[in-house]
Amino acid sequence: MFFVFTSCWTTNVRDLASADGTGEWNLSPSAISYASDGTLMIQVDQKGRQVLYQLDTSSWPNPPTPADLKLFDGLMPFGSVMDVTPLPGKSNRVLLSCDSFEHSRQVIIQDLPAQDAGILQPSALRQENFGITKTQVDQIWFPGHEKRLIHAYVLKPSDINRKQKYPLLYVIHGGPQDSWRQVWDKRCHLALFAEHGYIVVAPNPTGSTGYGQQFTDEIQGSWAGKAYSDFERSFDYIYESLDYVDTERAVALGLGYGGYMVNWIQGHDLGRRFKALIADNGTFSLLSHLSSNTQHAILHGLGGPPWLNPEAWREWDPAQHAGNWKTPQLLIHGELNHQRPVSDSLAAFNTLNLQSVETGLLIFPNEGFGIRSPENLLLWYRTVLKWLKQYAR
Known part of the structure; x- marks a missing residue:
C-alpha cells in the first residue's frame, strides 16, 4: 500500500x-x-x-x-x-x-x-542500439527452490549459430532486493558481454523485486539459502535445456550482493561447476558490515545484530567456508565504497593466495560501488573480458 x-x-x-x-x-x-x-x-x-x-x-x-x-x-x-x-x-x-x-x-x-x-516518439532524441536487436533477448522460467518458477533473461550474440556451443556468463544482481530488468545499464551491460561471444544468463532468484512482496521478503533471514538453491537449479536447467550453452566453460559474475553470492558459491559445490568467478564489491565476512556507513539492510536481513542473532551471522557468512575455495577468482572493489569496505576483497584475495588458487585483484582508489569515471569503467570491462577470455574461451 x-x-x-x-x-x-x-x-x-x-x-x-x-x-x-x-x-x-x-x-x-x-x-x-x-x-x-x-x-x-x-x-x-x-x-x-x-x-x-x-x-x-x-x-x-x-x-x-x-x-x-x-x-x-x-x-x-x-x-x-x-x-x-x-x-x-x-x-x-x-x-x-x-x-x-x-x-x-x-x-x-x-x-x-x-x-x-x-x-x-519525437525524432529529436533518437535512441542508439549499436546493432543489438530484440531477437537476442529470450526469457526462461525454471523450477527453483521448492519447484517455484524463477524468471531469468538470456542474452545471445547477434551472430549466434545454434549448431555451436557458447561459453556461459552467469550474472548475479545486487540488492538482494533488486532485479535484472530491461534497462540499458552502462555499469554492467549484459548485451555487451553477449556481443563478445557469451551466452549471458541473468536470473532473478528469491529476494528479487517484481514477483510479489512475499517472494522479495523470503530473502530475510536466509541470505544465501533459497537464492543459492535457485542458482543450483538454474544451472541444471541451463545444462539440460539450452543446448547452445557450454556449461563446461562457465563463469559467474556478481556485483554487490551478487559479489557476496559469488563468494558464497566459491565455498560450496556450485563453485566447482564454474571455470572462474568474478566478485565485484562483494562481502567476504558479514561482520565487516559493522564498519559500513549503513547497517539497516544487514540487520534487517539477518534478524538483528550478531550479539542477538549470532547463528544467522555465522550460518550465512562466506568466510566460514573459505577453506573450500578452489576456483580461480577475480576480485574488484571501489576503495570509496563505505557500504562494503575494500578490506573484504583484500581478505578474499589473500584467502585465495594462501591456498594457491589463481586470483586477480582490481582496486579503484577513487570509486565507490558505482563507477563514475568513463576511463575506470573502460578498465573494468577490459579486465572482466580478459578474465573471461582466459578461463572460458
Missing part, C-alpha cells in the same frame, strides 16, 4: 491498504507522480521490467482497489519506464523515458488515460 497526502486539513488516504497490513497489491512502487488530470502515475518492477500504471483516486473517500490500476501495456516494446514527467497545462499527455537491453534511453509522449494507448 502507499499513502496519498490530500491536504493539510484532511486525513491522508491509504491506497490499496488491507486489514492485515500487507496491502491489496503485492508489488512495491519505485516512484509515484501526479499527472495533470490528478491521477497517479505509478512505476513498479514487474517480472523483469519497470512498468507504468495509472490510478484514478477521484473515488475518494472510497478507496481504490487493484482493479482500478490501469497498465500502460503499449509501452512494453520500449522496455522499462525510467522517468515520468506530466506535460504542463491541461495536457492529457505525459513525457516518458524508456530503455531496454537492446536500446539506450529514448523519449516518448504517452496519451492519457492508459487505455487510450496513443504514443508519439
Whole structure:
C-alpha cells in the first residue's frame, strides 16, 4: 500500500491498504507522480521490467482497489519506464523515458488515460542500439527452490549459430532486493558481454523485486539459502535445456550482493561447476558490515545484530567456508565504497593466495560501488573480458 497526502486539513488516504497490513497489491512502487488530470502515475518492477500504471483516486473517500490500476501495456516494446514527467497545462499527455537491453534511453509522449494507448516518439532524441536487436533477448522460467518458477533473461550474440556451443556468463544482481530488468545499464551491460561471444544468463532468484512482496521478503533471514538453491537449479536447467550453452566453460559474475553470492558459491559445490568467478564489491565476512556507513539492510536481513542473532551471522557468512575455495577468482572493489569496505576483497584475495588458487585483484582508489569515471569503467570491462577470455574461451 502507499499513502496519498490530500491536504493539510484532511486525513491522508491509504491506497490499496488491507486489514492485515500487507496491502491489496503485492508489488512495491519505485516512484509515484501526479499527472495533470490528478491521477497517479505509478512505476513498479514487474517480472523483469519497470512498468507504468495509472490510478484514478477521484473515488475518494472510497478507496481504490487493484482493479482500478490501469497498465500502460503499449509501452512494453520500449522496455522499462525510467522517468515520468506530466506535460504542463491541461495536457492529457505525459513525457516518458524508456530503455531496454537492446536500446539506450529514448523519449516518448504517452496519451492519457492508459487505455487510450496513443504514443508519439519525437525524432529529436533518437535512441542508439549499436546493432543489438530484440531477437537476442529470450526469457526462461525454471523450477527453483521448492519447484517455484524463477524468471531469468538470456542474452545471445547477434551472430549466434545454434549448431555451436557458447561459453556461459552467469550474472548475479545486487540488492538482494533488486532485479535484472530491461534497462540499458552502462555499469554492467549484459548485451555487451553477449556481443563478445557469451551466452549471458541473468536470473532473478528469491529476494528479487517484481514477483510479489512475499517472494522479495523470503530473502530475510536466509541470505544465501533459497537464492543459492535457485542458482543450483538454474544451472541444471541451463545444462539440460539450452543446448547452445557450454556449461563446461562457465563463469559467474556478481556485483554487490551478487559479489557476496559469488563468494558464497566459491565455498560450496556450485563453485566447482564454474571455470572462474568474478566478485565485484562483494562481502567476504558479514561482520565487516559493522564498519559500513549503513547497517539497516544487514540487520534487517539477518534478524538483528550478531550479539542477538549470532547463528544467522555465522550460518550465512562466506568466510566460514573459505577453506573450500578452489576456483580461480577475480576480485574488484571501489576503495570509496563505505557500504562494503575494500578490506573484504583484500581478505578474499589473500584467502585465495594462501591456498594457491589463481586470483586477480582490481582496486579503484577513487570509486565507490558505482563507477563514475568513463576511463575506470573502460578498465573494468577490459579486465572482466580478459578474465573471461582466459578461463572460458
